[in-house]
Amino acid sequence: MPHPSATKVLVIGYVWPEPRSSAAGGHVMQLLETFLGQGWDITFSSPANPGENRADLIALGIREVPIELNSSRFDAFIRELAPDIVLFDQFMMEEQFGWRVEKNCPHALRVLETSDLQSLRHARHQRLKDRLKVDDVSQDFSDVFAPALHEEFALMAGTDLAQREIAALYRCDLNLMVSEVEIELLVEHFKLPRSLLLWCPLMLDLPSEPLVPFEERAHFLSIGNFRHAPNWDAVLWMKNAIWPLIRQQLPGAQLHLYGAYTPPKAAALHNPAQGFHIMNWAEDALQVMSAARVCLAPLRFGAGIKGKLIESMLCGTPNVTTPIGAEAMYGELPWPGSIAQSAEDIARAAVQLYSDPVRWTEAQDAGLALLANRYQRQVHGPALIESITACRAELAQRRRDNFTGSMLRHHQHKSTQYMSQWIEEKNRNA
Structure with a gap:
């Protein structure tokens, strides 16, 4: 059991982690294992239904608490938990719960686990579909595979998904990025401060057994x-x-x-x-x-x-x-x-x-x-903990420096709050 004074972490998952179904699920589990290695007290919550391949978090000593979208019950839950760190798994969870976290636990460090840039993936999918509409015969896709980052930016920038996702990155105190290419795209073209982004790829132990020849x-x-x-x-x-x-x-x-x-x-x-x-x-x-x-x-x-x-x-x-x-x-x-x-x-x-x-x-x-x-765990795990510790120590200054994030939280969270409260009231009267 964690020590009563241990750092409290709340992870809000888009889904319950399935490390054997996806790389995203595997990365979340690696983060949880890194936190457990520090003796931190971890609660994992998600509004999703449990999948058939979900990890057994309870067996690892992680508390599981299902939560609901658009429900004020989350407010009472997080006030009682009083986490020191809140990690959002994918930007949609920050959209849904970020304003409630700030309202009830304003001093909690807000961390976003991105998995990948969804707006980049969707923009590339659209590029492929557009190419196939024009030419579905040629099987050479060098034109699709080799755009410069400024071309990726031009394809993404006007989309609703990119504007939502980049805003969520700004609103968080630290964003975990698995791809250095995506870090450069965000810094050079979307103008995010590099200090908001941490390269945190998959964290692995090297093979210890002989490989099959x-x-x-x-x-x-x-x-x-x-x-x-x-x-x-x-x-x-x-x-x-x-x-x-x-x-x-x-x-x-x-x-x-x-x-x-x-x-x-x-x-x-x-x-x-x-x-x-x-x-x-x-x-x-x-x-x-x-x-x-x-x-x-x-x-x-x-x-x-x-x-x-x-x-x-x-x-x-x-x-x-x-x-x-x-x-x-x-x-x-x-x-x-x-x-x-x-x-x-x-x-x-x-x-x-x-x-x-x-x-x-x-x-x-x-x-x-x-x-x-x-990809060695013993390199990236300590780097992650060091970065989180530094962010917590400098949180007030970091938030002052990130004025754009503060501005976005003020406006977006107000609109999200009112929409969520309207949905909750509508559901109550249905």
Whole structure:
């Protein structure tokens, strides 16, 4: 049990964390584990219904308290809890509950876990859809994959989603960013103070067991939550364009696609005769990844960093992805596999990795080096705690310096407060 004087943390989750279903869920669990390592007293709340793959937080010593949207009962709950730190999981939770946190616990540090920039992901999705309306024949997407940051800004800036999301970032005292590219976009083009942003990627322990060698592996693998639009788009691109090219060169090749929450439209793609297998949810993602020879992640849009590619490195499984998939993940280091921009090049790289043990082993080694250089828990965990501690010590000054955030809180929270109170009254009289 935490000490009675321990720092109190309230995490308000968009969903109950499912670390085996998504990278976002995994990152939230890594944050919770880091806080637990400090002996902090943690309460996790969410207005969402529990998912079937949710983590057992109670077993970790974390208190679970369901909450409701547009309900003044949250006010009484947070006043009694009196947290020192409130972490919002995704900006929508800051929109919903931020004004209540400020009203009832004005001195609590407000931290936003972004997972990725949703407005960037949505803008890239729109760019892809616009491209496909004009040209759905060419399978070379170099024009989609290579925009400069000022072009991304121009695509995002006028959208309602970007204005909501960037405002939430300003209103918080600290924002956790998994992608250095997104930090540069926010600082250079949206003009957020760099002091509001902390690079906090996935925090991992390096593999301690020997990796499965080339000759003991078989098949291609793709993995990802089917509810996540970039993953579903990648499945369709593989089915319609990439996998037929691989099968032309490797007629006996098999592709196993694992994903949480398999919808009927995904199950309908199952075709053993074509070597295209929809495998549903993987009970142990690392186990199935360790048995595969090559991981395919042909993402045509997205944001953040990709948990499936981190898992491939942890398991020593070389991967083939796109510039979107590899974005912000490897710095100046060699990529542990191949990065390609067309269906033809992806297929060619996949076949080469699958067939060449020397190239494959080099890619496996590159993955381990990349993990050690950029994703070690013992580096990013202490950096996170140090940043939070400094923010708490300088909170009044930080808020004075962030006048834009204070202004946005004043106006946005008033409008959100009145809307929420109107909805609550409407529900009460329904």
